[in-house]
């Protein structure tokens with residue numbers, strides 16, 4: 001075998017990959033910190049730091065294992081700041097005879113590396129990342145074979161549970177008797193209930209932050225350079241997994257949808273970065289959770305563990321399936337024709353709406369918000385305010401530590417913004433203040449009144465909700481799951497309807513002042 005160059009992207013940090021089971025002095029691995037990746041959207045500073053630290057830790061591990069590694073830091077003299085330019089130079093410099101890479105999870109990089117490999121005069125080969133349960137087009141094939149018109153997550157999820165024998169009893173029945181315990185996953189956090197404090201990794205990262213700033217990379221959000229909190233090695237990722245299954249899993253399902261002031265992660269795992277960078281595999285995460293439940297069945301109800309498993313073997317793989325089935329058209333979908341600019345307060349947290357302030361502030365502070373904050377606070381508002389989904393995408397893609405397009409896009413454009421016309425979400429995720437009050441304590445400290453629809457201090461979510469129903473009424477009349485909302489709107493007193501729409505119009509015209 002001649003000399004081989006193997007590229008590893010920043011989200012391909014899978015120590016268990018079969019590439020690493022053999023050592024060869026003919027093989028060189030390359031990892032690079034490039035502005036090509038930091039600048040395609042404005043990222044949170046913690047996100048860039050997390051990826052670069054995780055890559056550095058991975059390169060160290062490779063070297064310790066006896067592999068040959070080329071690692072370009074951001075300010076390396078030889079670093080031309082793009083994959084193609086760097087790869088070309090290395091291939092020439094060390095007389096590489098074959099180029100190998102792993103399937104990128106992003107369409108953008110997939111196209112780029114395919115084009116690059118095809119144009120090379122040497123051989124090239126692409127390998128699976130050996131991370132996901134499903135291959136790229138497996139879910140598309142699953143729904144197409146079933147000739148399903150709607151791609152329901154639940155039917156895919158049940159198929160996955162059976163196929164991979166996850167929480168399945170003899171005879172193919174689901175453990176506990178039910179496939180889904182979603183109904184018991186909707187509790188509000190009781191008044192004096194203190195969730196366990198999140199486990200944080202307090203690392204010094206000043207040097208890296210300086211490197212990023214010296215390169216002039218534009219970032220968003222805050223960072224405490226002497227206390228960087230995210231896991232950036234396999235060891236830390238395994239440790240966070242251990243903390244999660246012991247401390248958070250017993251109440252994960254119960255409070256999965258709950259939100260509370262000052263509690264930024266409640267019982268959520270915060271494992272998305274460790275998984276999306278592939279430091280942890282979804283399989284080991286699920287197995288660890290089930291194993292913990294098996295040991296502590298008297299303390300951990302099946303609903304907690306099923307709620308967690310569903311997110312990973314269900315939603316995570318489902319989103320990946322949607323992405324590969326629908327790209328590249330998906331990133332342009334805007335079936336509700338929403339055009340408004342994203343208000344500035346998404347970038348600053350300066351708003352009188354307490355729920356929005358809480359969700360945005362913690363996103364700027366930690367590069368993290370949990371699912372219901374993303375869906376039912378910031379996403380809900382953007383949808384009801386008719387914000388252009390491309391602007392919404394850029395915000396989600398930039399701000400969250402775990403945001404990589406394959407998972408961000410179907411969640412944002414599909415699930416949250418209904419821009420695909422209802423492929424991912426069978427009805428739009430919109431709500432008035434009622435739901436937010438039911439699931440959080442945000443409304444208690446708000447400038448706005450959650451019970452008012454009109455008037456100076458009326459909660460904007462209330463009039464915007466009905467305005468959204470009214471604006472797309474024709475569409476909702478054809479959607480069975482929206483029939484109650486449509487009927488409810490239609491039967492309201494015409495004068496009151498007019499007042500609500502006037503209030504919404506005023507808020508939308510003065511959106512920056514909210």
Ligand code: FAD
Pocket residue numbers: 267268269270271272273275276308311312315316317319369370371372374375379396397400402403404407408409411412415416
């Ligand atoms: P937990 O609540 O502890 O859940 C466990 C794991 O399940 C997560 O780590 C994640 O891997 C998986 N998971 C849960 N829900 C989803 C989902 N809907 N889609 C895919 N995986 C899921 N997740 C991302 O990883 N990257 C994103 O860029 C992203 N963008 C989102 C944008 C919007 C508008 C919404 C509504 C959701 C988004 N999600 C995204 C999904 C979800 O919010 C995050 O995965 C989750 O909040 C991460 O926190 P956690 O690790 O504490 O999750």
Ligand code: SF4
Pocket residue numbers: 352353354355356432433436437442443444446447448449450459460461
């Ligand atoms: Fe949000 Fe309205 Fe509640 Fe204020 S009153 S926290 S704006 S839902």
